[in-house]
Amino acid sequence: MARRKRYLTATMPDGYVKTIGPTADTFTHYWRVVATLADGKTEVFWGHSRSLAEARKKRAPLGDAARMRGWASFAFEIAELIETPA
Numbered sequence: 001m002a003r004r005k006r007y008l009t010a011t012m013p014d015g016y017v018k019t020i021g022p023t024a025d026t027f028t029h030y031w032r033v034v035a036t037l038a039d040g041k042t043e044v045f046w047g048h049s050r051s052l053a054e055a056r057k058k059r060a061p062l063g064d065a066a067r068m069r070g071w072a073s074f075a076f077e078i079a080e081l082i083e084t085p086a
Contacts, residue, residue, distance in 0.1 A: 004024065005021065005022035005023060005024050006021060006022065006023065006024070006083050007019055007020070007021035007022060007023075007083070007084045007085070008020045008021055008023065008027055008030075008048075008081040008082065008083060008084070009081065009082050009083075009084040010029075010030035010048075010079040010080065010081050010082070011079060011082075012032060012077055012079050013077065013079075016032075018030055018032075018046070018079075019084065020048060020081065025050075026050055027048040027049065027050060027081055028049070028050060028051055028052065028080065028081055029048065029049050029051070029052055029054075029055040029078055029079065029080055029081060030046065030047075030048050030055075030078070030079050030080075030081055031046065031047055031048070031049065031055045031058050031076070031077065031078045031079075032044060032045070032046040032076070032077050032078075032079075033045040033046070033058075033062060033074055033075070033076050034074065034075045034077075035066070035069070035071040035073075035074040036071060036072045036073045036074065037070065037071060037072060038070050038071075038072050043071075048081065052078070052080075055078045056078070058076070059076050062074060062076060
């Protein structure tokens, strides 16, 4: 039996809203990295995971990534995904 497709929405602390879907995957959390480059520009990397623990593991390699890519600073955020109507 096929799983029902649904939309998932995450609201970040700064008010940004990300909607994922339609999907049948069991994602529970959305993560985002906002990197500030040396010239003041920003880059955003994001993804979704199937657990909070999986999302938290994305934080570990960011120190190395910042050094390799020359980021002046970065912010890592996680938000819970909530099922929303289509």
